[in-house]
Amino acid sequence: MNETVVCVVGNVATQPVYREPASGPSVRFRLAVTSRYWDREKSAWTDGHTNFFTVWANRQLAVNVVASVEVGQPVVVQGRLKVRTEVRDGQQQWASADIDAMTIGHDLTRGTAAFVRAAKPEAQPAVTRPEPNWETPRPADAPAAEGQEKSQQAQEPAMVT
Template structure:
């Protein structure tokens, strides 16, 4: 990971990943909501803090794996480089927090998961002719 602000976000996938297929590098994005909670002993109840929203962007193998693994509502842990994205709309300029993900996984404090190693396409191995070399 390059220089910059790195962040780990623990939250919930707020959207299904949107996979961009076409020429170039595979790319996937989805939204994550993270709401801190604390126990208020006086009230005897948990209190929710302010929800922070992030757009998560993943590239290459990570993009393909995220698209095949994460679904809206899943508890996730995202680690990556934090940056601000700016764009214009009819109602004025907008900004948003983006995490360029280096790693994405399910939050196993919320449930279980089964890992499946993804196999990469490789060049076909030459046929075994039975010849012995010395």
């Protein structure tokens, strides 16, 4: 499946909004991405146009974003780009560029961060098998059980002469 994967660097423009529907946790926030270029006439860096993206994150990423990201912080977002438009009466009303995030992190070129590993979700208990009875060993000269003897013979390769 062809998807447009993008990596954008910008500033968090709105407070992340956390929701926990039946399908699992999700969070969304707006990201402002402003291009910068060198203006030769002014001999200085100048801000260009600002693009705004709605960033969506799900499951554990959503939980980590709401605990880590605040308005104004520089972040790097990688995810699938989705452009939505709404048309009414044959005229375009609005367009929205959304990013379904796969990864989100702070931009460390503009600051530092202290990483704390998230706790793993509780795993389902594993099905345990009964322990073998090692207390009553079978004597070496005792015959093997009938089923074991047959399966042992079936496993032995036939000799070819």
